[in-house]
Amino acid sequence: MAKTEKTWSLKEIDQQRGDKKGTAFLAFKQLKDSFDEGRDYYYLSASQDGREIEQLRQAERIYESTVNAILLTEGGYSAVLDYLDG
Template sequence: MDDLRSKPAIDRWRSLRELDESLQHPKGSAFRAFRRLENHWQETSDFIVLHHERDRALIDILRQQQRIYASTVNLVMLSPELADAVIAQMRRMTTDPAE
């Protein structure tokens, strides 16, 4: 896994807000799609959960860059591969109510 504290890694990993906005979906859409896929992916290599106490500095950077929702406390950052899978799931959920 990339060190998320490095500039290239921060730029490469995606937030749920970025996915919601990329498809012009309401807040929470990417999170719901992620939850459906979460068990098939590995924490620390495919996604990382940033905790408000431990990762405050990084969360503040992402908030300043407007990459996360203002109300975010703890957040999930996704690898590019998982971000693509979540976007595909979001599209399926939009077109197929059973998804």
């Protein structure tokens, strides 16, 4: 993952908008087929990215119950917001 790139977690989007938990995830699921992994989002798997997921959890960027994490890039973030505001 591009460490210098700004990313947003689904939790951060929910909190920023005042939406209930899972709202950004549902939007992501609707848009996922039009997204490119590595360009619009990064998928962090518990088996391969456990250390990074734990760092995100400690920084309170993801939900405590998150197993595998999704981080949206600027493009993915904008698309999710557009979808939610649609």
